[in-house]
Amino acid sequence: MLSKLIPKTSKYHYRLVLIMLFVAVGFIISTISIVVSGYYQLNTIHKEFDVSAKRTLAYKKDFIHTQTDNFRNYLRAVDRTIEFERFIQSNPTDSTQEKKQITSIMMAIAHSDSNIMQFRFLGKHGCEAIRIDRDSIADSPYQVDEKDLQNKADRYYFKDVKKMTKGTIWFSKIDLNMERGEIVQPIKPTLRIAKPYYFNDEFRGMLIINIFMEKILEEVMESELFHVAIIDKDAHILTNNLRGYKENHGEWTRYLNSAKDVRYATDQDEYTFLFNLFFQKQHSNIELSDIIKNDEGLKILLEEKTEKLMEYTKDIVDYMIVMSLIILLVSLPIAIILSRYPLRLHDELKIFKDELEEQLKIIDKYVYMTSTDLDGNITDISTAYTKLSGYSKDELIGENHRILKDPNTPDSFYKKMWLTILNGKSWSGEIRNIRKNGEVFCIIAHISPILDDGNIVGYTSIRENITDQKLIEEISIKDELTGAYNRRFFNQIFTKELKRARRKGDIFSIAMLDIDYFKKYNDTYGHIKGDEALQKVVKQVSRRLQRAGDYLFRVGGEEFIIICSGMKNFEEAKTFSSKIVKSVEDIGLEHKTSEVSDFVTISLGLLVLTLSCSMDEDTVLKRIDELLYSAKEGGRNQAISQSC
Incomplete structure (x- = not known):
């Protein structure tokens, strides 16, 4: 046809042929450039997605590890108290002071973490001795009445934990909460963590925490770049955000009797062969069995979101199409020079910008x-x-x-x-x-x-x-009634502060005080008023103790010990102790049966240890007790001081 329009001998014919060849070569080269460059660019993005997948998996595993560690620490916060040790040694089903204190600690822990569904202590025969419940994450915890406590001896978790050795932490499977043999709707994913306790090698009971896993699993499922699923060793899906699952009821397949497993969604794809050639979906996973140590064999599975891959590559594809048109319109050498370096620079800058923005968002959100x-x-x-x-x-x-x-x-x-x-x-x-x-x-x-x-x-x-x-630390070291530090914390601090003062060459001041005629006060006004009097005295004395090295401990019913490590000399300490005695009387708390004042007063014995004093701890405590006795015998409502 071309020869009919333009004779072969015509110069225009050869020129047209050369133009057509140039256009054809340019088109072929531009097409090859698009395919090859696109393939390698997408391969680079896949590698970057792979790196991001590893980071995401590590972050999500670390998040789960942190959450499970929190619940382990809650168990430790309870069982490391002296009250719990006494509670274990006694009959846990009896109503004792230790049981009340343990219940208070468990309630405080439940208040601090809304993911706690239940916090219980089961006795050696499976009877619930203490039970803290929360109906939902949005609700407050409450203590279940003793008449509503149940025997759980036939439950699998009691049987499993009872067989475990001392100090072992037990994890249940992550399952769906059930009531009366049926799955609660809406579903409540639940994990249980428990620990057995022994006294003289005899099993005495167990602490067990039921955990709302909904919010924790939602955090693990959150991902902008990946579809996420948690599966067990049999490929049953616990939960996911994978495309198509929720519409096909793909979650909790083991418990909801679904025939679909994790391969269901990953095997399905509505895209063409050419699309799959370029956008090969990558899958990554990480084991959780070293954190949640049960026989469930949990894994976190990631799959690249195809739509995200398309978003990341859209600018690359558009840019290459433009460059191919330039190749067709301009000479081949110029097109090759212009298309080679700007494309690479643009791609690197975009990746760097996206990574930087993502890092800044993470820092702003979590740091x-x-x-x-x-x-x-x-x-x-x-x-x-x-x-x-x-x-x-x-x-x-x-x-x-x-x-x-x-x-x-x-x-x-x-x-x-x-x-x-x-x-x-x-x-x-x-x-x-x-x-x-x-x-x-x-x-x-x-x-x-x-x-x-x-x-x-x-x-x-x-x-x-x-x-x-x-x-949690403060609960374990404070006296519940007065807010002063307790005797157990005094035993930790006393020796430590005395050694520190002697090491630094500082004066060490210690005083013992109690409330004058406190038994008469209780007999006259009642124990409730007596408790209020203790609280007011502690509050007044605490106002005087504002330095970092000042402590107030309740060591008996109305007996207290003060430690001061910042005094410069004996006279300053003596004046300070006298002011404390006077400040209590200044409260103006009526005490009509007192023989020394119309108001509540205290007696105080102060001992100031200089660097040359060699008294040991037992002698120091004995001496301040003697000084307190002297203050009482000498008329009360006074401070007796001595320097060593």
Whole structure:
């Protein structure tokens, strides 16, 4: 046809042939370039998705590990108390003071974690001795009445745990909560963690926690780039966010009698062969059996989201089509030069930008971080820390960090901190802060200076939230009635503080006090008023003890011990103890049966140990008891002091 229009001998014929050949060669080369370049670019993205999958799996496994560790720690927080040891040695089904204290600790733990469905102690015969219940994650926990407690001796978890050795932690399968033999609707995924306890090699009972797994599993399922599923060793699906599962009832297949397993969704694909050639879906998994140690053989399975792969590659495909048109319109050498380097640079910059934005989002969402200027005024704050503090970003940016300061923290603490960071050094330590609603939260702060050409221009602080940990610690060392430290904590602190004072060459002051004629007070006003009197005396004395080394311990009914490590000399300690005695009388709490005052008073024996004093701990305690006795015999409502 071409020869009919243009004779072969014509120069226009050859020119047209050359143009057609050039166009054909250019088209072929551009097509090959698209296919080859696209294949390798997509292969690179697959590799990056693989790296991201490994990070995602590691993060999700670490998250589950952290959650299970929390529940192990709850068991330890209970069983490491002296009260629990006594409780185990006695009959756990009897109503005792220790049982009440253990119940209070278990209730406090249940309040601290809304994922706790049940927290129970089962006796050696399977009877529930203590049971804390929560109906749903949104509800508050409550103690089940003794008349409603049940015998669980026939339950599999009691039989399994009873066979276990001392100190072993038992995990159940993650199953669906059942009532009266039927699965509760809506379904409630549940995990149980238990621990057996023995006395003289005799099984005495077990602590067991039932855990709402819904929120924990939702967090594990959350992923922008991947379909996620948790499967057991038989490929049954526990839960997932995979395409097509929920519509086909693919979750909890072992318990809901579904015939589909994890291969159901991954084997299905509505895309073409050519699409699958380029977008080969990758699968990754990680074992959980080293964390949740049961015979379930759990794994987390990841599958790349095809739609996300398409989003990531859309710009690459569009760019190559444009470059192919340029190749057809411009000369081949120029097209090759122009298409080779910009494409690579564009791809690398886009990947770097996406990774950087993702990292910044993760930091903002999960890391408690603030930046301030030289005066401590907040210049930037992460979303995670605003949620922790209860303030919005707009409320905090521009404000000084003092807005979060706990008024009970002494100024000397902050002076030492500022002295460190003003000298260009990093500082780490525990800080008590106040939320917007007035609640206290505890953190470990790591503060570092921001440098510009060697000059400090501000400070960055990264924090760890330890509020729940501090709450549990405080429950175990505080006297429940008065809030003073208990005798067990005194036994830990006394020797430690005495050795520290002697090592540093400081004066060590210790005093014993009790309330004058307290038995008469109880006989006259009743035990409820007596308890209130104890609380008011402790509150008044505590106001005087504001230094870091000051402690108040309740060691008996109305007996208390004070430790002060910051006195400069004997006279200062003597004056301080006299002020404490007077401050109690100044409360003005009526005591009409007292023989020394119309109000509640105390007697106090003070011993001040200098560096040359060689008394041991037992002698020190004996001596302050003798000094207290002298104060009582000498007329009460006074302090008797002695230096060693």
